[in-house]
């Protein structure tokens with residue numbers, strides 16, 4: 001038994017249970033937690049849609065079936081026994097009264113706000129009005145606000161009802177095993193840490209590429225765009241893990257401080273070093289404005305003003321409808337001071353790079369120059385590669401871990417308020433730019449200007 005702050009939640013409430021996130025990620029996470037005997041408490045879905053308990057169970061089953069090779073009926077039935085539905089409007093006080101009645105025996109419910117940010121305020125107020133905020137935890141989805149000011153406003157709304165240790169700000173990239181591996185790679189090994197600075201590293205590239213479009217979320221996406229959707233959060237979290245100094249201790253607080261500290265050193269992004277694109281045909285999608293200037297692609301150059309990183313550009317890019325799906329960090333080391341061994345004729349330049357694959361087929365590839373076979377003293381690139389899936393088998397999904405952590409009151413994998421503020425400060429100059437987005441063909445790597453920005457991107461390993 002831990003402190004009250006870490007006592008396990010005894011109920012889960014999913015606001016927005018009829019939505020895309022719950023269907024794609026949260027039902028499968030609940031199923032996995034049930035399978036691992038980490039979840040045997042009431043799970044209450046809340047939405048405006050007039051679903052009943054049976055519809056909720058049917059939708060949960062459908063969603064689990066879509067992501068699981070073979071559903072285990074005994075596990076699913078255990079989850080189903082815990083599921084129940086409350087249908088109601090978020091502006092209606094009786095919605096929260098019914099919820100409070102359903103939660104009368106729960107001492108530490110967790111409330112997952114899987115709803116559009118515009119309704120966060122009503123839900124927080126509704127929970128506070130019936131006394132549920134005093135004993136509950138709130139999980140808040142990204143994007144956390146629309147800019148620095150609105151994120152502060154949202155923080156004030158949450159703080160008016162929930163004590164800070166009861167707020168869990170999700171950036172699901174922090175829950176990914178592969179993203180956490182960046183941290184382990186750096187601080188569980190001594191091998192590369194002495195090289196992790198501007199003396200040895202030439203540049204760093206981060207790519208979050210998606211080979212698909214808005215997947216039926218175009219109406220939502222058009223109000224957000226690539227910068228708010230993933231650059232402000234997922235990509236900057238990855239940058240923080242790559243660039244941070246070693247935390248002062250293994251405590252959660254020290255880790256979160258190191259993360260915030262490096263973001264404080266990141267200069268605001270500049271519109272001049274940013275390329276925004278939109279894939280051809282996006283404006284024809286349902287829910288997208290006919291004259292939409294929303295970017296479905298963004299690439300930019302980031303700098304970290306610290307002794308470690310001065311002069312090292314971080315090139316960032318993300319986009320939808322690109323040639324494939326991959327999230328990667330490529331750390332490119334400098335060339336030898338005195339190149340004695342030329343690259344073999346017909347091979348491309350001196351490799352010297354580390355590629356962290358953070359998406360499908362996650363793992364690490366080190367590309368080095370090796371002696372070419374034959375009489376000539378020349379080198380050619382070869383890869384030393386590890387595939388974590390092959391090495392370790394199934395790992396837990398991000399949402400499964402995050403839900404589990406929040407139920408335990410553990411903050412390690414959740415963003416601190418200041419971290420989110422810093423992220424908004426960094427992207428603020430490139431939000432809502434009036435310059436026209438550049439069109440790009442579906443299946444391409446975005447506008448040509450993005451290539452010029454980085455002086456050549458490393459093509460991701462599309463598995």
Ligand SMILES: NC(=O)C1=CN([C@@H]2O[C@H](COP(=O)(O)OP(=O)(O)OC[C@H]3O[C@@H](n4cnc5c(N)ncnc54)[C@H](OP(=O)(O)O)[C@@H]3O)[C@@H](O)[C@H]2O)C=CC1
Pocket residue numbers: 016017018019020021022024046047048049090113114115116117118119141142143217220
């Ligand atoms: N989907 C995803 O892949 C991801 C989503 N997120 C975040 O998770 C949250 C939920 O996302 P997602 O599930 O995609 O969202 P959806 O657009 O699917 O909305 C979720 C639910 O919210 C309800 N809702 C929609 N509009 C309103 C409204 N104006 N007022 C009250 N309720 C409304 C709807 O349920 P009903 O009408 O039945 O009440 C809907 O099913 C968002 O904050 C999003 O940014 C974060 C990462 C990924």
Ligand SMILES: O=C1O[C@H](COP(=O)(O)O)[C@@H](O)[C@H](O)[C@H]1O
Pocket residue numbers: 210229230327359
């Ligand atoms: O938050 C979001 O992330 C997904 C990408 O996440 P991944 O785990 O599949 O890499 C993105 O598709 C979505 O638009 C965004 O809202």
